[in-house]
Amino acid sequence: MTGSGLGREMYALVERLYPLCRSITGDGVRATLDIVGEYVPLEIHEVPTGTQVLDWTVPQEWNIRDAYIADATGRRVVDFAASSLHVLGYSVPVAATMPLAELRPHLHTLPDHPDWVPYRTSYYRPTWGFCLSQNTLDALPEGDYEVRIDSTLADGHLTYAEHVVPGEVPDEVIVSSHVCHPSLANDNLAGIAVATHLARALAEQNPYYTYRFIYAPGTIGALTWLARNADRIDRIKHGLVLACAGDPGQLTYKKSRRGDAEIDRVMRHVLAASERPHHIKEFTPYGYDERQYCSPGFDLGVGSLSRTPYAGYPEYHTSADNLDFVSPDAMADTLALCREAFALLDRNRSYLNLSPYGEPQLGRRGLYDALGGRSDTQEAQLAMLWVLSLSDGKHSLLDVAERADLPFDTVALAARALRDAGLIKA
């Protein structure tokens, strides 16, 4: 499938997921994972309310069927059926009639963007509320309004899913996307779509690493996954949080807490080599679930890839993060970058020169000819000399490529030829 074909397919997935009312628990997450499961097989995990996960506790499950504010004539002036954003996430049920003055403290707007509806939640403090545009609010006459939120907060489960692309080795790369946001296209349906198609692409390549895709609610979902996988965390060698993957902005990579993890170097190298305009940001303990993966007890080599990053665009956490804000091309571009990065990461190993005293005689082994007849023969031979020179167990192929100022692919091909000739070993 072409890049733009993949872009359109990812966009179609975003369109299907967009209307669902997701939260950190509940049936909206399940419905989302059901749809993703049509693209890649998912293992679904249901974790009961009250389960201790690290410093946190899995909360009650929230579900909602209907919610509205109706005026004296019975007309619904704010209606959950029109957008899942209209209800404050995790609102407790309410059924009452009250004057506008009493209702106002429960109404959330964006005065600076009077047409937009904000996205708000209150997961851990029981309350209720509605989100609406400033214009809608301004048009409401004083008087009594019927307020109804038909939600339930009850013992249930937190739901997350995993998809594994098996590799040659049990060492894992995780790709994590949050699935808890309601009708917000860029944050994070685009991330979910790119992750899903990345998984499909990797499966076709028999990768070296085992790739584990995690679809989980933000914060509490990642914490739950970490708590349940604490005894196998040392398998996680690298990772990437995917979010805000479809907006028109430049690609942005945010480094892991370590700052010099292999994934950090790979992303920096691939973004630079791709000649895409892009940004590299230092780690901050604020943002998406890299906060949890990079907490000092785990300190995993997990970075975060976005286009415009967390909270970096006016449409962020508003109704303007809609299907017009994301594009097939942007998602295809994000996916392409991920594939380039993982193609490099997957081949980036350190080798040991088995003939380290002086140069081995390459000609005798046909290693000049092995790569001869190509216009880049001289570069290929230089790459072999570099790989031999730096294969002391302390330098990866990426180190070689950067020190030699040669394309990684050239270096990786040289390493393969040398390995096949028995001159180096991993």
Place this chain on the structure above:
Amino acid sequence: MTGSGLGREMYALVERLYPLCRSITGDGVRATLDIVGEYVPLEIHEVPTGTQVLDWTVPQEWNIRDAYIADATGRRVVDFAASSLHVLGYSVPVAATMPLAELRPHLHTLPDHPDWVPYRTSYYRPTWGFCLSQNTLDALPEGDYEVRIDSTLADGHLTYAEHVVPGEVPDEVIVSSHVCHPSLANDNLAGIAVATHLARALAEQNPYYTYRFIYAPGTIGALTWLARNADRIDRIKHGLVLACAGDPGQLTYKKSRRGDAEIDRVMRHVLAASERPHHIKEFTPYGYDERQYCSPGFDLGVGSLSRTPYAGYPEYHTSADNLDFVSPDAMADTLALCREAFALLDRNRSYLNLSPYGEPQLGRRGLYDALGGRSDTQEAQLAMLWVLSLSDGKHSLLDVAERADLPFDTVALAARALRDAGLIKA
């Protein structure tokens, strides 16, 4: 007391100390310490002549009552009573009459500054001499002159003093000022005055560290202190040499020999954060008593704070370093910077996150509210996340502030809140 009030009080102390004839030993040092002792209680140490101190020996004590050069009419053309600078420090006694030609080799002037009297000493080579202005010398007719120096060089003592501000821990910060220079205001009466008022300010704050103020003659005094405290040197965690603290120049911090000692980072940070124009200089083994504290056997984290540094101004070691050369405002500014620096140093500790696996749930502990209601709530919360992220025992709060690009105070307040909540420990 306001900054300018403190400035005037420091200036008044300088005025009182200015006329005294100090040297590396003798009653001038004792009189100086008596006056300083009116401001802060001092422990006076008297170390006998001949005492071995490291590679050196405490010299004979020098005292002087009178000295002059008188012309044939008996008029004193150079008179110690007018300025303690007029006699070469440590001059042996002399009482003679000699022609000007014979006297000349004993006369020191500054031809480039014909109005100024130089400051000269000869501690370890027995000789005598006078310092006078070039103009005075040029006005002397040939002829015989009566020369008299009524000094004594005899077994006695070297005098130094200490003042301790007790802290929570026995770990010490030393603040060292040299007290051996005669009537030179900036070098080092201003340093003595700033040190003394710094001690008073620290005492009001129940500091974490124990602060030890050392008032000692340059070189031999610092060596004596080091020799007598060799077995407790490992208590000295940080230190500052204060000198030339009152001139109109910019603040200058000279790093310790280590170059990356905590005091070096603290001073650099505070100077930068204060937005004062300032200079940071690398260590050189030349200057004030940081030479001794930073000698490779001790290698203490001791830097040096001046305004215009050692030998960096024309008035240096001349009669022009007088009461007009220093100002209340300059001393108040130096004192303020010292207080800012020690306020930071005193709180700059490394913490250990006691809940390092994932983020702890701050909301449950009221840590959002703990700092809520303030305009800087968001910065305070970010600071808590940064402290949690970097509290791995390897990062100090200053590391956190610099990496997070947050004010140190914000970070320190966040750390206190987290510590009070049992989430981190020192």
Place this chain on the structure above:
Amino acid sequence: MTGSGLGREMYALVERLYPLCRSITGDGVRATLDIVGEYVPLEIHEVPTGTQVLDWTVPQEWNIRDAYIADATGRRVVDFAASSLHVLGYSVPVAATMPLAELRPHLHTLPDHPDWVPYRTSYYRPTWGFCLSQNTLDALPEGDYEVRIDSTLADGHLTYAEHVVPGEVPDEVIVSSHVCHPSLANDNLAGIAVATHLARALAEQNPYYTYRFIYAPGTIGALTWLARNADRIDRIKHGLVLACAGDPGQLTYKKSRRGDAEIDRVMRHVLAASERPHHIKEFTPYGYDERQYCSPGFDLGVGSLSRTPYAGYPEYHTSADNLDFVSPDAMADTLALCREAFALLDRNRSYLNLSPYGEPQLGRRGLYDALGGRSDTQEAQLAMLWVLSLSDGKHSLLDVAERADLPFDTVALAARALRDAGLIKA
């Protein structure tokens, strides 16, 4: 002898060596070493064909007496007697008559430089060929040509030589020059000449290190030397490959693989201090025999000094690298730089301050006077303080000079005075 006198003497040596037909084995190498042996005594090594040297095998010895292409009239249109470059190095013998069309694949020219004859070899693939100018080739009419190469490829020996300048310690500095190129003046007769006169100069100075000069064929010769000296490689502390030492370009130093070896720092310092325009290049595993000395198993601190470096000039490996391309002045300049560098390296040691607690009393030991009476007294005293400060076993005198921003000679003189006074020891 003056610099220009030495330059003329080196040039005369290049002139004598120029006509000889050198290769990686054979009598041309022996004749070359005979002539060099007139300047410095050489130990000649003959290593039999078939000897295993690391991953390689010493090849058969190649000798050549005559070679030509003659036209139908018997006129020699290409004649080995005119230049040793005319025969492809290691050509197998041939005696045949063939049409030009059949001969063409064996003819090597430089179309971009139609007057020049290229230098070509085929050491490890048996073939034969001639090198000639494009103009000569273009002038050849079609027709039959007599082709004759009177060479032998037979079991024999590989020849290399060593000259040792003994030092105070058995630790060695190697200086290596390749001796396998035929009539090419810069590459590497100039290197041979500079190495030889460097050896003579060092012998006059009773150096600290033992200096070993290696004259060996490129690649296989260096590999042979390494193979035969594997058990004493740890004596080699520093080294320099000398090549292309006589052309008009700027001096170029190529760092060792380590990049921060002492020789790298010394060369960088000396080149900068000399204020010569120059280039410093990072290591690459391509070039001269630093490839072998720096292979990861040995990883010696061996850099490479050239004027215009390897393959960096159009005349490289052509008949234009002739006696006009090199000059006495350029060789004298290269030699002078080598002498400056080794004079520094030879004195660059780390000392231990034997009186590290506080400053030792220099005056008591006459160390102010020891260096007094000179215009640079103050610099000399500062150098003593710096040496004392940094003589903690972790800093070399070069470290001191660079940190203090003082001339190395001043620092070395200060260290000698302090050592003589018993204040520091090596």
